[in-house]
Amino acid sequence: MALTPAAGGGESSTSPGPIPASGLANAEIRWDGFDPQAYVRHNYADLRADDREILCRTRDFFAGAKLSDARCVDVGSGANLYPALSLLPFAHTVDLCEWSTSNVRWLRQQVDGYDPMWDPYWQVCAEHPRYAALTDPRQRLAQVGRVSRTSVFDLPRHAWDAGTMFFVACSISADRAEAEHAIVRFLRALRPGSPFAVAVMLGSAGYHVGRHSFPAVALGRAEVVAGIAAGAYDVDVHEERPRPPLRDGYVSMLLTTGRTRG
Ligand SMILES: C[S@@+](CC[C@H](N)C(=O)[O-])C[C@H]1O[C@@H](n2cnc3c(N)ncnc32)[C@H](O)[C@@H]1O
16 A cells, blocks of 8 residues: 555544644544545555565465464454455454444445455465465455454454554554554454564655545654564564655555564
8 A cells, every 4th residue: 555645634533542742643633534435546446566565475474374263353444455355264253443434334335245446455365275265255254354443542452363453553643652552552452472464654754535634653664663573473574665666755664474472
């Protein structure tokens, strides 16, 4: 994904989270104004090389993680199904936790029967035999997917066996402490030893979705890796730099995989 950069923005208050020292807090942003159609059109309508690479690495990681019949979670799913698809062959359930009511509505429709534009993403998954063995991913997602309006800051502890959180920690406020807190809450929501994949934009300056703009934190690689390593082991990091740059407003995408500590 490549978020359209913005100077920041946000309006009213709904979601929980710690009070930031400066900048826009998650609770100060009008997430219900998030336009999932515009977001999908801009970010995912065509499968780009950077998303393909991130999906391939996530796929191979989960395929090698000895998971089966797992309780899985994708946090801050927004209008992106590919993290959930990467969990599908191993899932007893996939909980898609999202705060924006417009995205929750979109997710419920997509879980019931996802749009053909996600087929190329599944085809990438199905290049791996563990995924190819699942012949009807659309029907499986409808069976195991459960969408809920849940904040990353309210996730229960040790509730899931595997999880993904893509482009959320960097993109839910302008406050660095909230980004760090989101990573902590995500990792804690998984049982000890659970495999996970976290993707963030590095150096993000905020982004537009349709008519609305949303703030971001310009995270650096070292702080993201340190935050994840504090709650994880077997951590692997891949940085995907746009070649050539697709736009101004971010530096790169960082995919981190690992297993949660106890
Ligand atoms: C940049 S989007 C990322 C969406 C998607 N995961 C992706 O990979 O494209 C950030 C998402 O975080 C959601 N979000 C904002 N605050 C949240 C919160 N407190 N808890 C969970 N999700 C939140 C937004 O509604 C939005 O869907």
